[in-house]
Amino acid sequence: MGSPAATKLAERLAQYRYNAADRNMRRSSSPLLTIIPKQEEDDVPTSTTPKRKRESGSSTGGSPAIRRSVTPKIKKNRVYAGPETYAHLKAVPDLLQPGLTVVFCGINPSITSSTKQAPYSHPSNRFWKALHGGGFTDRLYDPQECIWLPERFNIGMTNLVHRPTAEQAELSAKEMRRGSLELVQKIMQHRPRVVCFVGKKIWDEFEFVIKRSAKPAKIPWTDLDETQTPELAIEAKPTTALPKSRPKAPRTPFQWDQPRPYRVVHSPAANLCENTLFWVVPSTSGLVRVQTPDDNQQLPEQIEHFAALKRTIEALQNDQIDYDMFKEVDPEGVAATVALISE
Incomplete structure (x- = not known):
């Protein structure tokens, strides 16, 4: 028979003996240790937070980078x-x-122009750079220096529509066409030699009104050799006719290097011109991209448009242009056309 100490140890170890009858629930009678019931796999809680997937490698050789999905911003x-x-x-x-x-x-x-009370004031607008580059001013002017233009360079400013907006898309075609009558009235009052539209969209709406009552030209149209720069013309896109359909005539390219075929005739007056012609340059706004989104390429192109306008003005001042090849705008016909435009 063993010693009392050995007997006591054997009794203590017997408390931890495995019991096959109760394999799912094992408890110890010792106050120092309690064995928790074994959980089945279905009872194991799962995390509701998804784990971030990491890329398998890193270009820097460090810890793998976290791949994040980026949603591109879409301008409305x-x-x-x-x-x-x-x-x-x-x-x-x-x-x-x-x-x-x-x-x-x-x-x-x-x-921005409304806030600063000066035209073409937005920093992305290329008007003032093109005006200087085209030879109209002796230096690059700040928009808020515009008040000096009439006195120093005989240059004026106006708008087809007076109310400010963030973009031209917030104007309606009707209000632009209604503004055509007021513009014709300003031309009749101040008699400028040329009115230049900064943007083809403006010209399209203005022409929509004046062409309906314009009087025919007296002689056929002839391009002005002095201002011809064919590279400025917009190439017509070829059209593909549908099977068994009549082929469409190619669209005539818009000539940026020529005045528009209309004039406003004024009564004779000393030291004032008797005809006002029209010209169009592409929009100088930074929101409008001309052929290429690269501003470094757009600005030289804009400057050439302004330079072509200046050459035409010089030809007018030297009486090198025959006004009889221009259609005559009828102010009364313009008023009648605008009156038909519903509010």
């Missing part, structure tokens, strides 16, 4: 905004006086 197209939307903004005053050489006509003031 603006739609018509009523006058009440920007009622808190002020219109930009016209810069007009009798006998100006050229009046630049924009579509309407931007929010």
Whole structure:
């Protein structure tokens, strides 16, 4: 028989002996240890937070980079905004006086131009750089120096629509066409030599109104050799006719290097021109991309458009252009056309 100490140890170890009858629930009678019931796999809680997937390798050789999905930002197209939307903004005053050489006509003031009370004020607008590069000013002017243009360079400013908006898409075609009558009235009053539209969209709406009552030209149209720069023309896109359909005639390219075929005739007056012609340059706004999104390529192109305008003005001043090949705008016909445009 063993010693009392050995007997006591054997009894203590017997408390931890495995019991096959109760294999799912094992408990110890010792106050120092309790064995928790074994959980089945279905009872194991799962995490609700998904684990981030890591890339298998890293270009830097360190810990793997976390792959994140990036949702691209999509710019929403603006739609018509009523006058009440920007009622808190002020219109930009016209810069007009009798006998100006050229009046630049924009579509309407931007929010920045309204705030600064100066046309083409947004930092991305290329107007002032193109104006200087085209030879109209002796240096690059700041938009807020615009008040000096009529006095120093015989240059004026106006807009087809006076109310400011963030983008031209917030204007309606009707209000642009209604503004055509007011523009014709300004031309009749101040008699500029040329009105230059800064943007083809403005010209399209203006021409929509004036062409309906314009009087035919007296002689056929002839391109001006002095300002011909064929590389400025927009190439017509070839059209593919559908089977068994009549082929469409190719679209005539818009000639940026020529004046538009219309004129406003004024009554004879001393030291004032008797005809106002029209010119169009592409929009200088940073929101409008001309052929290429690279601004370093756009600016030289814009400068060439302005330079072509200046060459035409010089030809007009030297009486090198025959006005009889231009259609005559009928102010009364313009008023009648605008009156038919519903509110």
